[in-house]
Amino acid sequence: MIQENFIKIYEKSFQENWDLPALTDYVEQNTMTFADVAKEIARFHILFKECQIRRGDKIALIGRDCANWCVVYMAAITYGAIIVPILPDFNPNDVHHIINHSESVFLFVSDRIWDTLEEEKIGEVRAVFSLTDFRCLHQRDGENIQKLLKELDSRFTEVYPNGFTRENIRYAELDNDKVLLLNYTSGTTGFSKGVMLTGNNLAGNVTYARTLDILFRGERELCFLPLAHAYSCAFNFLVPMAFGAHVFLLGKLPSPKILLKAFEEIKPNLILTVPLILEKIYKKMIAPQLNKRAMKLAMNVPLLNDRIYAQINKKLTDAMGGRFREVIVGGAAMNQEVADFLYKIKFPYTIGYGMTECGPLISYDNHKEYIPTSCGQILKGIMEVRIDSEDPYNKVGEIQVRGENVMKGYYKNEEATRNVFTDDGWLKTGDLGTIDVNNRIYIRGRSKTMILSSNGQNIYPEEIEAKLNNLPFVLESLIVEREGKLVGLVYPDYDMVDNTGIRHDDLPAIMEQNRKDLNKLLAPYEAITSIVLYPTEFEKTPKKSIKRYLYENY
Structure with a gap:
């Protein structure tokens, strides 16, 4: 306790x-x-x-x-x-x-x-x-x-x-053991349950944040994620209010244009975001520069590229207010190309991991200790982690946790509560991954979205989607299984298509070339057989994860 x-x-x-x-x-x-x-x-x-x-x-x-x-x-x-x-x-x-x-x-x-x-x-x-x-x-x-x-x-x-x-x-x-919060999840599975969080669960998050030295009394924070979501509520509201910090509530949709203006005016000391927002800022501010011919040539010169990286880092940092110690990314998987580039230019970001059932924090690393592709170390003294695998360091298994932050259960749903805990009391996160010797967590995908190939190989659609999203004119994608074969649903980046003068009729041919290029990056059992253009953006949860269950039969 x-x-x-x-x-x-x-x-x-x-x-x-x-x-x-x-x-x-x-x-x-x-x-x-x-x-x-x-x-x-x-x-x-x-x-x-x-x-x-x-x-x-x-x-x-x-x-x-x-x-x-x-x-x-x-x-x-x-x-x-x-x-x-x-x-x-x-x-x-x-x-x-x-x-x-x-x-x-x-x-x-x-x-x-x-x-x-x-x-x-x-x-x-x-x-x-x-x-x-x-x-x-x-x-x-x-x-x-x-x-x-x-x-x-x-x-x-x-x-x-x-x-x-x-x-x-x-x-x-x-007492801290009393339930103070009923948080109804809005997951990608389509079933909402009332998570019972106690004073102890919330105190575990708030008191741990105090040990991190990332926000102090009198400092500023900009809240642009929905407070009804556990991630934003804990670190955009409960933590600042406990520390004596000042929260600015954006109160409108956080488009890159609106956000960058607010960052400039408020100059926050800590920024919490979801991957999609950071990815949009990257695409708006950085990607166009990197694609210029002169920039590509300059970045091949060893000493010159370091200076270019430093300039890009400064421009991005200044655009986000210039005073933040760290950008914490959570809520969904981040595009690996964006994550790798930000790490390369030494941008002070880190990727954490959590879920509503833990109010939400499970693991975190300061950006100085962050290791690419990980989502931080399990919270020391607060939480424990294990992998349901015979070799947790190398073989993927379900991530299971226990500790101070773990919920009391689901409200009026004993069956769901029983199903989410193991017989010996560990919370089954539904995420698949590995750990290292420092209990740093590496997520591969969701157990419910994993696809088992015909030859028994585990396929993680999120990993394929991350590669597909980096290809030309792809704004977002979903990998689904159709009659034993993998198909990519793609919502194109129509703004980029229009700005480059490409006809919409040319998109099928472009996507077919994308499919061929993508399959070169994949194992044979992961190869996708076709790309289908989707007419609208995919429907998402508030933390900007695609509601996959809506597209299972598309």
Whole structure:
């Protein structure tokens, strides 16, 4: 058990960082200090008490990232309620299901998403509140919550007649073994389960982050990944709020253009991203330079290429604000060509590994210790790892973990909980890989996506896709099995096609040449027999992994 109590971490942080900026909505440029956040939390605690919300009651939360989202999350857990964050791009039926399955009694929702929901389908919810201004959008028959909300200012004055000060901050006395968070996964398998995370699981992530020296009190971080996802929530919100750092919430789609402008203005000290975003910045900023004839010639000159690499590194670093210690990449596999190039130019990035069921962190290396193709060492003193293989250093097997960060189980789903743990208590990650002598993890693919060839060879489609994505005019791809043969589904890079003047009618011939070039890079049993052009981008999860199950029968 982690020694430090998770809820008390924030009681102490709000007291110590009272005057510092805590949260800023980037678009509106509204900033809340830690004092402002603490006062809003106190108001909600009064409301929860007046509404007779009990310890362990569930409070659902859905909407775009914003300061109010963070306030509701923090108010719920510090009261002793269980927060149920829901990803804003879930369809309405899934949202209804999660609210009902979690038995949520309150719902905080953006106005736009509320317009897509039907109150009669969430009949057990006592009240619905707007994330814009916390007004009551709906209350169940017989409730007087709208009236209580109108009286909240006077009740606040009654409770704190001398004003609310840092000395008034007192949060729930709750042991770390209690569930504080129900996080519904949105994996690539299409089945959503409610992950029960305790104070101990979350404290394991936050206290470990404190040992890494990558973010400090008063520093800045830009959040552009959805906070309802465990990776972003832990390191774009819970960690900075525990440290006294200042989080800027982008609150809009993170296109390279928007992100680079925000990086320039905010100059964050730590950057968390998913591979797709870093890959898009690489394609936009770096790839066009590398493809110029003069650049290709210059990079063949030994002493000159080092200077060129240093210049590219500086240009990329400056474009991302110039003050960050490290870029942490997680959430999905990264394109190997991009990863290798960034490593070659000494760009300070590292690739970590985690899953919602571990709140999320499993392994990590500082960028100075990062080894290409790995995703870091298992968290020392926090987690353990083993490979379900007779030779874990050389022969691929399922990655299994146990330790402080591992969830309590899936909510109201004993069968799924039993199936995800081994008989001796290790969590089965569903990922395949190896380890080295330092317990550094190397992932090869997902056990559910691995294809067994006709001659018994294991084929990892993600590895083939990484090579295919590097070929001309391929934006993204999927390798699928059709009648015992491998086929590549490709969504072309139409922007690049149009910019180079190539006709769309020429794409089949280009892709056939890509197929031949790709097969030269593969073992015979991995060879693909055809490439099929796909008309739209593949549908993705919030962490930008393709929802593979949607395309199994395409």
